């Protein structure tokens with residue numbers, strides 16, 4: 001839908017403030033541009049609606065270069081919301097929202113209907129707000145009007161340049177939710193500039209990290225969190241971030257991949273030998289003949305084996321069948337809640353076919369905490385070998 005092709009901006013032929021950007025933004029996608037001050041975010045955004053000219057390269061919307069389009073008409077097709085939205089002070093909220101529809105030649109009744117619809121959409125009841133003046137609104141309410149106004153003529157594209165950065169965290173959160181709702185319900189294509197990674201992670205389908213006018217990484221929030229390409233991106237992400245976004249952290253990311261797998265027909269003596277050389281003194285009894293192989297049947301620990309009276313018994317008779325497990329893609333929030341119900345002992349990790357591929361124990365959890373919060377003093381709580 002929007003394509004930036006080898007996009008360059010320089011002022012007076014000096015340094016390129018945007019330096020060969022290539023970017024593809026899908027219809028209905030919410031893309032966030034993030035980067036330090038001066039990295040070229042606003043410049044890039046403002047080239048999309050031709051508020052500033054392109055030095056080299058091109059921007060295509062639906063395959064058509066914007067340079068062949070009348071800038072005024074183009075801008076009416078693209079909503080634009082900035083930090084301090086410019087409302088005309090002597091016009092009411094309703095008149096402010098209706099300004100562009102009026103320029104587009106809409107009738108008075110159409111305009112009024114639309115303005116009221118939009119006020120509802122941004123959660124400002126028209127009966128209370130339609131006739132107010134901008135000076136009678138809080139900062140957060142003004143930003144809501146800014147969003148409503150940007151949507152007035154139902155543009156496909158909305159550009160937002162740090163629209164919420166002057167707001168308190170609660171109002172900001174509410175407006176972020178509104179934007180997500182808009183995108184869900186109206187499928188707008190949104191390009192959103194911020195330098196706040198929390199905000200980016202919350203709302204973005206994809207995040208482009210900019211530095212000195214170049215894209216350093218353009219990826220989903222999850223990939224940015226998990227695989228930052230260099231220190232600049234890593235600095236933005238911050239150490240603690242993965243832990244703070246546990247919905248992006250899965251069992252497979254933290255599990256140990258060397259579970260001791262035990263066939264159902266093994267004798268206790270054999271299993272004792274197998275467990276002696278394992279990390280945990282706990283093994284998973286699996287069906288070695290299932291297709292695919294190694295579907296989970298139960299769990300056996302050294303402690304249980306030591307209590308066995310007859311060495312003729314098979315694992316299927318001794319093992320503990322009533323065990324909790326997680327899947328590779330179970331996220332950390334659920335993993336933690338399941339582990340908590342097990343008193344953080346350990347759970348096997350299964351793939352989609354119910355085959356055991358790993359396990360998670362207390363030290364896996366502590367490792368993640370240690371990795372993402374390096375200062376945690378956890379030594380005292382590291383458990384000894386389990387199951388003994």
Ligand SMILES: Nc1ncnc2c1ncn2[C@@H]1O[C@H](COP(=O)(O)OP(=O)(O)OP(=O)(O)O)[C@@H](O)[C@H]1O
Pocket residue numbers: 011017035036037038039040041042043044195
């Ligand atoms: N009219 C201009 N003439 C010369 N240089 C300019 C002009 N406008 C912007 N710049 C320079 O272009 C670079 C990129 O600016 P831009 O506004 O795109 O940064 P930004 O990433 O939006 O930063 P911020 O987070 O502070 O808003 C900056 O170094 C800025 O000084």
Ligand SMILES: [Mg+2]
Pocket residue numbers: 041042043161
């Ligand atoms: Mg800027």
